[in-house]
Amino acid sequence: MSQSHALLGDPKHAIDLALFGALGDLAMRKLFPALYQLDREGLMPESTRIMGLARQEHDTAAFRQLVNGALQKRLKKEEQDKESLTRFLSRLDYLKLDFTNAEGFEAVRQWREGANRPMVVYLSVAARIYGDICHNLQASDSLDDDTRVVVEKPIGYDLASSKEINDAIGAVFPESRIYRIDHYLGKETVQNLIALRFANPLFGTQWNQNHISHVEITVAEKVGIEGRWGYFDEAGQLRDMVQNHLLQLLCLIAMDPPSNLDADAIRDEKVKVLKALKPFTGEALGRDVVRGQYIAGTSNGQAVPGYLEEEGANPQSQTETFVAMKIEVTNWRWAGVPFYLRTGKRLPEKLSQIVIHFRQQPHYIFDPDQRGIASNKLIIRLQPEEGIALQVLTKDSGLDKGMRLRQGPLHLDFNSVFPKARIPDAYERLLLEVMKGQQYLFVRRDEVEHAWRWCDQLIDGWKAREAAPRRYPAGSWGPVASIAMITQDGRSWYEDY
Ligand SMILES: NC(=O)C1=CN([C@@H]2O[C@H](COP(=O)(O)OP(=O)(O)OC[C@H]3O[C@@H](n4cnc5c(N)ncnc54)[C@H](OP(=O)(O)O)[C@@H]3O)[C@@H](O)[C@H]2O)C=CC1
Numbered sequence: 001m002s003q004s005h006a007l008l009g010d011p012k013h014a015i016d017l018a019l020f021g022a023l024g025d026l027a028m029r030k031l032f033p034a035l036y037q038l039d040r041e042g043l044m045p046e047s048t049r050i051m052g053l054a055r056q057e058h059d060t061a062a063f064r065q066l067v068n069g070a071l072q073k074r075l076k077k078e079e080q081d082k083e084s085l086t087r088f089l090s091r092l093d094y095l096k097l098d099f100t101n102a103e104g105f106e107a108v109r110q111w112r113e114g115a116n117r118p119m120v121v122y123l124s125v126a127a128r129i130y131g132d133i134c135h136n137l138q139a140s141d142s143l144d145d146d147t148r149v150v151v152e153k154p155i156g157y158d159l160a161s162s163k164e165i166n167d168a169i170g171a172v173f174p175e176s177r178i179y180r181i182d183h184y185l186g187k188e189t190v191q192n193l194i195a196l197r198f199a200n201p202l203f204g205t206q207w208n209q210n211h212i213s214h215v216e217i218t219v220a221e222k223v224g225i226e227g228r229w230g231y232f233d234e235a236g237q238l239r240d241m242v243q244n245h246l247l248q249l250l251c252l253i254a255m256d257p258p259s260n261l262d263a264d265a266i267r268d269e270k271v272k273v274l275k276a277l278k279p280f281t282g283e284a285l286g287r288d289v290v291r292g293q294y295i296a297g298t299s300n301g302q303a304v305p306g307y308l309e310e311e312g313a314n315p316q317s318q319t320e321t322f323v324a325m326k327i328e329v330t331n332w333r334w335a336g337v338p339f340y341l342r343t344g345k346r347l348p349e350k351l352s353q354i355v356i357h358f359r360q361q362p363h364y365i366f367d368p369d370q371r372g373i374a375s376n377k378l379i380i381r382l383q384p385e386e387g388i389a390l391q392v393l394t395k396d397s398g399l400d401k402g403m404r405l406r407q408g409p410l411h412l413d414f415n416s417v418f419p420k421a422r423i424p425d426a427y428e429r430l431l432l433e434v435m436k437g438q439q440y441l442f443v444r445r446d447e448v449e450h451a452w453r454w455c456d457q458l459i460d461g462w463k464a465r466e467a468a469p470r471r472y473p474a475g476s477w478g479p480v481a482s483i484a485m486i487t488q489d490g491r492s493w494y495e496d497y
């Protein structure tokens with residue numbers, strides 16, 4: 001974890017970044033804007049160089065133009081200053097390379113010749129070619145003992161394929177130099193979870209089954225599959241979002257306090273949570289898990305197609321675009337506390353939030369009609385507006401109200417508390433940590449594999465049941481069954497959006 005701001009932008013954090021897949025969607029939409037912002041904020045050491053690698057024919061000037069176009073599209077007007085743009089673009093070079101063919105990698109070695117800063121290899125390509133790239137880099141003698149590798153999610157399709165990919169990366173790089181990205185770990189509020197839980201005795205003492213009745217995690221996306229049918233249809237929402245982002249959020253909520261903030265201390269605690277996730281048996285699978293797929297509906301007031309009508313779609317596909325589930329964490333801290341998770345595409349809002357529902361007082365003395373609101377809730381909002389709100393009960397004001405209760409927030413809205421601060425994109429934070437060589441926001445191999453092990457049993461159960469996903473109209477909150485799943489426990493999804 002960053003100890004001192006004085007270190008940021010320090011020349012000793014200079015790197016050579018080799019960005020494989022530099023013309024792809026992620027690079028253009030997220031990585032170049034994040035790198036530009038780091039440079040603009042003065043956090044990118046002067047000598048840092050960036051090499052974009054992909055297989056299309058371009059020279060450096062044309063590549064810089066493409067990146068410039070992407071930046072113009074993604075950045076706000078006030079973020080585009082000429083000096084920063086010129087400086088950033090001048091760091092970029094381009095190398096045309098087929099990543100699966102060893103021959104061209106000699107050019108990477110030549111680029112690195114004489115460089116006196118570590119290389120960061122960022123693999124923004126499909127995971128199935130991570131192994132080839134690592135191997136070809138090693139065979140061409142392009143690596144040294146300081147080289148770090150950053151890999152994107154999802155790593156594989158199941159436990160077996162993730163092991164193969166991790167083995168292939170591990171044959172070239174030690175774990176201490178592998179940075180597995182889960183961009184949710186770079187989001188400002190996600191990091192705040194660590195501060196909130198472990199710096200505040202108020203929460204530290206209450207964070208268990210004695211005081212918490214249940215937890216909700218919602219990651220709702222308004223978008224559909226955005227032209228990524230080929231990738232998404234093989235994955236589905238469970239592999240795309242739950243195996244990584246939602247399970248990471250669950251781990252940060254459920255883990256025991258680490259003994260310090262070192263990467264491994266945090267990751268050891270997350271692994272214990274993953275090992276404690278209860279697998280779904282046949283009966284629980286039908287009752288506690290809901291799969292859905294969107295049909296035509298509306299978004300932003302416009303008609304939008306169903307999943308099976310998207311460009312390139314296979315009209316027979318049974319892939320889920322929505323999942324809701326009730327998960328048990330089988331340990332002393334969480335016994336009897338359900339974690340309700342839901343995530344889906346084409347929902348009405350882009351909304352990621354965690355709601356911690358505290359238990360009611362053991363003896364209730366107020367108006368019987370208000371019993372339903374008489375508990376505290378902690379709402380941790382990741383997006384769209386980052387913030388943390390604690391719903392507390394006070395007496396309603398007014399002479400005629402008697403001892404009526406009023407539920408209202410003690411509110412920490414990051415935009416109003418830090419009005420001048422720009423909240424950095426997750427990738428900015430993560431790229432900065434890679435530059436500094438710090439791993440605590442990255443996922444260790446055993447985390448990935450335990451998450452896959454748990455997802456695999458769920459997917460096997462789905463296959464055995466052969467149940468089609470439930471349909472939901474685009475623009476709705478998912479299949480009705482996902483509401484029934486929580487109401488059968490006498491609860492409801494938190495709806496104060
Ligand atoms: N896009 C997103 O929002 C997210 C993506 N990810 C992950 O990030 C990674 C990249 O995704 P994304 O940007 O969407 O993928 P894209 O397919 O859009 O980009 C991949 C890039 O790599 C190039 N490429 C692929 N194979 C080769 C090869 N053999 N030799 C040379 N160049 C090659 C492609 O070139 P060409 O165009 O010529 O095929 C393209 O420039 C994936 O692992 C994905 O799972 C993770 C989270 C979100």
Ligand SMILES: O=C1O[C@H](COP(=O)(O)O)[C@@H](O)[C@H](O)[C@H]1O
Pocket residue numbers: 221240241352
């Ligand atoms: O990893 C992914 O995340 C995005 C959602 O990320 P967010 O930061 O916009 O919430 C999702 O759309 C994509 O399918 C998935 O691969």
